Amino acid sequence: MTSRPAWRRRRSTEPETEADATAGTGPDAAADTGPDGPADSRADSQSDPRPRAQADTEAVEAGADAGSGGETGSAPAASDGTEAASQESAGRSSAREGGLGRALGLTLASTLVWGVAHLSTGRRRPGTALVVLFVALGAGALAWYLVYRPSLIRLAVRPDLLQTAAGGMLLVGLFWLCVIIRSYQITRPAEMSVPAHAAGALSVAVLCFAVAVPVSWAAHTTYVARSTLTSIFHAGGTEGAKQINTDDPWNGQSRVNVLLLGSDSAYDREGTRTDSMTVASVDTRTGETVLLGVPRNLEHFPMPAGPARDRFPDGFTGDGPETPGLLNEVFQYAEDHPDMVPGVAKNHRGPTLLKQTIEGILHQHIDYYIMVDMFGFADIVEAMGGVKVKITEPIPYGRDGGVLQPGERVLHGKEALWYGRSRNDSDDYARMGRQKCLLRSIARQADPTTVLSRFDKLASATKRAISTDIPQELLPDLVKLSEKVKDGAQISTLAFVPPLVSTGNPDFALIRRLAAKAMNPPPAPSPSASPKTSPKASGAGSPGAGATPAGAGSPSGTASGGPSKSPEAPETPGGSSSPGAENAKPISLD
Secondary structure, three states: OOOOOHHHHHHHHOOOOHHHHHHOOOHHHHHOEEOOEEHHHHHHHHHOOOOHHHHHHHHHHHHHHHHOOOOOOHHHHHHHHHHHHHHHHHHHHHHHHOOHHHHHHHHHHHHHOOOHHHHHOOOHHHHHHHHHHHHHHHHHHHHHHHHHHHHHHHHHOOHHHHHHHHHHHHHHHHHHHHHHHHHHHHHOOOOOOHHHHHHHHHHHHHHHHHHHHHHHHHHHHHHHHHHHHHHHOOOOOOOOOOOOOOOOOOOOOOEEEEEEEEEEOOOOOOOOEEEEEEEEEEEOOOOOEEEEEEOOOOOOOOOOOOHHHHHOOOOOOOOOOOOOOOHHHHHHHHHHOHHHOOOOOOOOHHHHHHHHHHHHHHOOOOOEEEEEEHHHHHHHHHHHOOEEEEEOOOEEEOOOOEEEOOEEEEEOHHHHHHHHHOOOOOOHHHHHHHHHHHHHHHHHHOOHHHHHHOHHHHHHHHHHHEEEOOOHHHHHHHHHHHHHHHOOOOEEEEEOOOOOEOOOOEOHHHHHHHHHHHHOOOOOOOOOOOOOOOOOOOOOOOOOOOOOOOOOOOOOOOOOOOOOOOOOOOOOOOOEEOOOHHHOOOOEOO
16 A cells, blocks of 8 residues: 655644635645545545545535634624615616606605605615605694694784795795606616607606696795785884884783775875775774774864964864865875974875874874775775675766666776765765775675785785885784684774764864763663663864763774765854764664
């Protein structure tokens, strides 16, 4: 038997390396082969009775165990990571291999619910984040609406919130468009023909348009609303306005009095005349309201202390002999004579002096004014698409002999203007009644659908038609107060017109007593109390006569001195009034 070479004997006595154990043979052993195979294999086969295949299998398993001895913890994790990466890669490859229809379907789904396309293509993290963000925004908006729904209108008159809302809508809309575009990018097929590319791009553009139009419209409408509010209602009010205490906006007052003016600035006449003047006195606790109608043709009224009274110590007589000296002239007189209200800017002098004058007539403080220009009012009616009114008698229309015939009619801008302004075959008091009827019809027909569908035109017309000194900060509280008025509070009216009051020689003491009584009625007598007879009006009074200012309280009814065809009572030197005027029975408005 041939003996092994010395180098082979030395190697057989040395321990096997890990690689040799694993592979079952070393690099040197591969060279030591003969016709019958490796020398070690021949030698081992003589001493090892196991079959060679079994021995080789066991050697390989032992080598695998030895090679993985220090990596038992990391191997499964690496395997899981590789598997997840493989699945994500497979998902993306599958998405790319899908057709254009599948890509557009996933893009549409992501338009409706963010993140669907990302999840479908294996992009778990961004997909989950988009879904969570979408659900959070939707749930937050719904919760905000449910919580603040009762005060939604109050929030809608805050310019700061409107600006924030408009900006937020634009940001959400822009992000939404990015989601749509990216969803299509990750789902479209890797290879497409030119027509398929065009069809895909057009479909994505349609989806973007469908999202962009309503979002941009909502943002634009919100911004226009903010612009309208800031144009009409100035921060801090007008010059000289009192500061608003947000904790007590009414400064402890039981009533807030607002002078409502309808101005008539005709194209063929310079200046502005306030042909409609009404003081709306609202109880700040209950919302019950008294409307005090002051006639435009009131004469010989006292002027407020200061330069105006110095100029007209015996009552207003107008700007020269060509003017009759009526109450509707005071506004323009103040604008033409800045010295009547020193320190007040142009376009604010008229309202300031008129407020002070009516305060003196009624002996009631006027907090704010709102003036509606009649020509701007016609623009509002036109922007609404017309207003439906019931005409009871023919009304001359225009200067060309037109007539508004009786019956239910839809009046557009100029027709509505003439309906409210015409005095042909009627008088000032009939015109005042038609103006109130027109205002009620507009308020009733200005439903949310009409307002939203014509919002831009209405906002533009409103800017031109309305002016006021009500500050922005008071708007939420005024809206809250108006909700009380709307929720069933009693509204009553008292008009100082004949036969109740003679406008040519008015009894101002009577006017003040009636105003105070309407705004602070006496408590109702108990059922057991015997009825008392109220004293009749004395009919005496002078322009400077005093009266007790009205106190707190809510009106319980109306003293009605509305339009009447009755002849006026004979005038007396001290002023005239209708007998028993102070006992006029109240009539509530609908």
